[in-house]
Amino acid sequence: MTHNYLPDAGVTAVPAGPLAVDAAVALGDVPRVFHMPHTTLAENLEISARRFPDKVAVQFYHGATTYAELLAQVERMAGYLQQACGVRRGDRVVLLSQNSPQFIVAYHAILRADAVVVPANAMLLEDELRHIVTDSGAVAAFAASELVGQVAPLVGTTPLRHVIVHHYGDALPAQPDDGLSIPDWVQQRSSGTALPAGAVHWQQAMAAGSTPSPRSAGLDDLCMLPYTSGTTGAPKACMHTHRTVMVSVAGSQLWRRSHAESTFLAVAPMFHLLGLQNGVNAPVYMGGTIVLLPRWDRRTVAQLVARHRVTFWAAPPPMLVEFFAQPGIESFDLSSLACVVGGGAAVPDSTARLMKERYGLQFVEGYGLTETASFIIANPLAAARSGHLGVPTYGVDARVIDPATLTEVPRGEVGEIVVHGAQVMLGYWNQPAANAESFITIDGKRFFRTGDLASVDADGYFVMRDRLKRMVNASGYKVWPAEVEAILHTHPAILEACVIAARDPHRGETVKAVIVRRDGAGVSEEELLAWCRTSMATYKAPRIVQFVERLPRSATGKIAWRELQEQEMQGAPLPNHKA
Structure with missing residues (x-):
């Protein structure tokens, strides 16, 4: 056979x-x-x-x-x-x-x-x-x-x-x-x-x-x-x-x-x-x-x-x-x-x-x-x-x-x-x-x-940029969520972050960050947005921040960014994802 x-x-x-x-x-x-x-x-x-x-x-x-x-x-x-x-x-x-x-x-x-x-x-x-x-x-x-x-x-x-x-x-x-x-x-x-x-x-x-x-x-x-x-x-x-x-x-x-x-x-x-x-x-x-x-x-x-x-x-x-x-x-x-x-x-x-x-x-x-x-x-x-x-x-x-x-x-x-x-x-x-x-x-x-989108550095190492379809187009500027997330993770009050696109009447799309704060961290939305504006290019900086207790995950433990993105585009409120 x-x-x-x-x-x-x-x-x-x-x-x-x-x-x-x-x-x-x-x-x-x-x-x-x-x-x-x-x-x-x-x-x-x-x-x-x-x-x-x-x-x-x-x-x-x-x-x-x-x-x-x-x-x-x-x-x-x-x-x-x-x-x-x-x-x-x-x-x-x-x-x-x-x-x-x-x-x-x-x-x-x-x-x-x-x-x-x-x-x-x-x-x-x-x-x-x-x-x-x-x-x-x-x-x-x-x-x-x-x-x-x-x-x-x-x-x-x-x-x-x-x-x-x-x-x-x-x-x-x-x-x-x-x-x-x-x-x-x-x-x-x-x-x-x-x-x-x-x-x-x-x-x-x-x-x-x-x-x-x-x-x-x-x-x-x-x-x-x-x-x-x-x-x-x-x-x-x-x-x-x-x-x-x-x-x-x-x-x-x-x-x-x-x-x-x-x-x-x-x-x-x-x-x-x-x-x-x-x-x-x-x-x-x-x-x-x-x-x-x-x-x-x-x-x-x-x-x-x-x-x-x-x-x-x-x-x-x-x-x-x-x-x-x-x-x-x-x-x-x-x-x-x-x-x-x-x-x-x-x-x-x-x-x-x-x-x-x-x-x-x-x-x-x-x-x-x-x-x-x-x-x-x-x-x-x-x-x-x-x-x-x-x-x-x-x-x-x-x-x-x-x-x-x-x-x-x-x-x-x-x-x-x-x-x-x-x-x-x-x-x-x-x-x-x-x-x-x-x-x-x-x-x-x-x-x-x-x-998947990536670049290759001078030594032949691949660097992930994002999924081909995961990109925020803000006033014609392409924003790669993974890059923004990497910067957000340097903030001492942030445990995890997921960046998605949100509709914007002026920019077409704008950057939204869904954030899990570290225990005891009291950073506010206004404080975090101000920090973002000083930590990355203006077109990359999130214009919207939402705090949640947990981010949704796939069966393998990866952050389910598509779920968050789909909910955002459908106008549904993001769940708190409590344990």
Whole structure:
């Protein structure tokens, strides 16, 4: 059975040999050449289980699962998918869950069954899931107990036929751990109660003791269909193979100097590529230990970092702001942390300075998209630059072009980032029109248009300016919100800021700042506006300030600026977003 998903005949979508980094870029101690392992994601777990059978693979609060135990569970569940659910090579299986050991088992079981993982945001409702299930043609699903109500109605009304239901508490030891605060919803265990038609309990599937068929999927088989946020219409699925994902996983770990003794904190949602790549795929490939939490809890994170000597943490910047701002943080031993990476925004100067001065930590910014399997541009560890995305990584050709003419712009000028690399998706699933708009050919290479605006400095480092469609046009002056936000974050009273466009009868648009003040900060709107006028060019300075208690966030912890922008343009009052 052959699976050829390559989108364009004559276009090379796989690396022909070792991948290298531009020799002109300063990398410090990062190796310039990377040889990609020719193993699938399913094989990675088998290899780590053979190398480290008794080592802890997953630490879930006070419950530990070794690599041998993890592989045994994966094998049984993969066998159940094939024998009881009829899952065949290339079939799609939805995974709907918060971070948990069951998520990791289900993920690898789907891969071991030669099937394709469809990770779904745990906050999606029934109609949103209906689109994903119908679009992907998923025949089976894994769902956490609190989410089964969203997916069960799809059985029989979509291609979905089977649902396997898990309870997070079943992965916890019977004895309590008084030192950690475990939410009640996490502690709930399966009671064997009746489930909707087509659904079975996780334990029932495991008890079947099924054995999977020999692996047949290869590097160029689809392994994953992650859906984009759908901000410009219905969500679209990104077609990733074992190869595209492995280029990102293995390359990022060489770049960041991780190893088998690294301990990875997994608190970013695993249904998103930041959490999945850095909290599941990377540690399993390396044979490291995953310390995971179902949801963000800054105090429990501090306890887990200290208790399990976490070394690696991939986090969106807002998590780091909250984490290092929490009362009593200085009482925790965080000395094990060696590498803190993330993307989507720069860490405010005050947080970056605290990390550096108190803990010797440099926040290492990177850039990636769901379409690029996350890792594509990154700062070298020994040559990281604050406020910079970094440089193109192994085998990546990244350029900045004029969005209108599609020609490359001179260094220092702002344009759209386009990327070519072995980790770029094959295309959007069943979306020929979107693929035609998203890919262009330059110098015989197929480039993906990111829709992100950046410039490149004299040393080859990319600097984010903003999304192509995120721009304030004030009296003809173009204002990039990210630049204004960076300046706002230097104000001692500001914890977080999000800049959006507001309608203005004279300027067309004007700059509005939605602000979260630090605890105890009493700065007024008038004071802040006056400060802005003295801190940045007049056309950039916000004319409107609104204070809120919290900013809305996406599932991955990024500030949901589009939500604020849409509410502003629709004339709706901005919510306070109280915790």
